[in-house]
Amino acid sequence: MIANERPAIDIVELSKNYGRIKALKGVSLQVHSGELFAYLGPNGSGKTTTIKILTGLARPSAGTAYVNGFNVEKDSIHAKRQCGYVPQALNLDNELTVEQNLYIHGRLFHLEKGYIKDRIIMLLDYIGLLDRAKSPVKELSGGMKRRVMIARALLHEPKILFLDEPTVGLDPSIRRKIWALIKRIQMDGTTIFLTTHYIEEAEFLADRVAFLAEGTLVTVGKPQELIETLGRWALDIVEGEHMKTLYFKTQEEAKTQAIQYPGSFSVRPVNLEDVFISMTGKKVQ
Amino acid sequence: MKGWTAIYYREILILRKRFFRQLASMSVMPLLYMIAFGYGIGESVTVDGVTYMNFMIPGLLAMNSMVQGFGIAAEINIARFYWRVFEEFQAAPIRHIAYVTGEVLFGITRAVMGALIIIILSWLFGVRFSYNGYFWLALILNAFLFASLAVCLAMVVKSHADQALLVNFVITPMGFLGGTFFPLERMPLIIKEVLSYLPITHAAIAIRQALFGYGPALFSYGVLLVLGIICFVIAVWCVDRARE
Known part of the structure; x- marks a missing residue:
């Protein structure tokens, strides 16, 4: 099969069972080349399972998936060459230096020694950690480790970068730095498939988002288009112990409606969390 | 087979970081065996016409090559369950055979390494053997077998605790009962x-025959x-099968 005949990622009726637990239930979707695609859902919704199947870490129970035209099961070696993978858990060799971690990755992807060394310098400069090349990984902060993992995943120049909850556990300022880095990577032409349960992350970064709940794909679309299906403004009304949210096209409509309620209320812009709740009845976070 | 060098190189880099600790541990x-059995039992006991120390050293070499070969299971488990580096290998475009080979x-x-330490220590204790090619072949085959077994079991176990059980119930009894001592x-x-x-019985036989100059124990090889x-x-x- 020739690469680029298909979308960057093509998932067809993908299912995954862990014993009796159905982690994925017939998910189908396509991610276009150069796109930043966010896969949004609460913990346990099947986001990581999807990434693990696409990167060869898990086998599907049913269905197929292609990355850059290569079947992830039948042509796994070629498929893996297309992918860079940054898992949710930090998985660097703590005892080795930053440089050594990257070098081993290059060897795993069969790159030439000279090329690996050039790429390491370039990528560490790219992520702003060139001065830490010789530092043992255990001496780095969580945010630095995350950036090293992104650099490692980019070392072999993958066409698609998989980021599984790239900013989980990081403080807001570091999170913003990682977002800027992700945007830069996309602008350099890499397709990015990102899982997150942070609404603002998906809204800020993604060209399109997919909602996943309990292993089922709920919807796929551009963030703004999904938001506009509800309206642009939300009115949160507190009624006793319950909170009700109403949606309006304009802020004025929302405010006009708000004054009719005796309890406390707030008017705010609609976000993807609202869309998710309206579709699934559950929260993302 | 491409990629095995990366796996091997990583292990060597980590070994280099811990070299002196590892050497001391090995x-x-x-x-302890040489002090307890060498000095403790000493020259007074002979087995099969040789001093007990001379009888024991080949067995110790067989046991040690088994323990060191199998010892990679613990390292693999740490990489798998604790550091999660194993995911990096799973996501790399290398075949499973390359991973196992490395x-x-x-x-x-x-x-x-463990054999060289024993050879040096036994030399200090006055034991001299001719460490010929048959000896190294037996030692490498034994390590090959137990390192391969280690990879199998490291992929099967679900935690560090399972790993310890395997050592207690399989490796330790085999080390003592396989004609080593x-x-x-x-x-x-x-x-x-x-x-x-x-x-391990065949490893002990092959190593003992090689060191005593009796010729190769072909069946054991x-x-x-x-x-x-x-x-x-x-x-x-x-x-x-370790893939989810």
Whole structure:
């Protein structure tokens, strides 16, 4: 099969069972080349399972998936060459230096020694950690480790970068730095498939988002288009112990409606969390 | 097979970081055996016409190559469950055989290191052997077998605790019962028969015959090679099954 005949990622009726637990239930979707695609859902919704199947870490129970035209099961070696993978858990060799971690990755992807060394310098400069090349990984902060993992995943120049909850556990300022880095990577032409349960992350970064709940794909679309299906403004009304949210096209409509309620209320812009709740009845976070 | 060098290189880099700690750790067990059995039992006991120390050293080399070869299981488990580096190998475009080859070669490297330590220590204790090619072949085959077994079991276990159980119930008894520290001829017939099926028994026979200059124990080499290949093939299969 020739690469680029298909979308960057093509998932067809993908299912995954862990014993009796159905982690994925017939998910189908396509991610276009150069796109930043966010896969949004609460913990346990099947986001990581999807990434693990696409990167060869898990086998599907049913269905197929292609990355850059290569079947992830039948042509796994070629498929893996297309992918860079940054898992949710930090998985660097703590005892080795930053440089050594990257070098081993290059060897795993069969790159030439000279090329690996050039790429390491370039990528560490790219992520702003060139001065830490010789530092043992255990001496780095969580945010630095995350950036090293992104650099490692980019070392072999993958066409698609998989980021599984790239900013989980990081403080807001570091999170913003990682977002800027992700945007830069996309602008350099890499397709990015990102899982997150942070609404603002998906809204800020993604060209399109997919909602996943309990292993089922709920919807796929551009963030703004999904938001506009509800309206642009939300009115949160507190009624006793319950909170009700109403949606309006304009802020004025929302405010006009708000004054009719005796309890406390707030008017705010609609976000993807609202869309998710309206579709699934559950929260993302 | 591309990619095995990366796996092996990573293990060597980590070994280099811990080299002196590792060296000290590898020296403790043989040193204790030599003091306890060498000085403790000393020259007063002879087994099969040689001093007990001379009888024991080949057995110690067999046992140590088994322990060091199998020792990679703990490292693999740490990489898998604690550091999660194993995911990095799973996501890399390398075949399972390349992963197993890299790890098994590291197991053999550890076994050779352990053997060199014993050779030096036994020399200090006044024991002299001719460490010929037959000896190294037996030692490497034994390490190949147990390193392959280590990869199999490291892929099967679900936690560090399971790993410790395997060592307690499989490796330690085999180390003591496989003709390493006493001649099997002294065992009751039925026990002798059972113990003759253990690979460590054949490693001890092959190493002892090589060091005593009796010529190669061809049958034992054959057993170690065949079992080693079987374990290696199963290890490749187990790595594939380790995918979720």
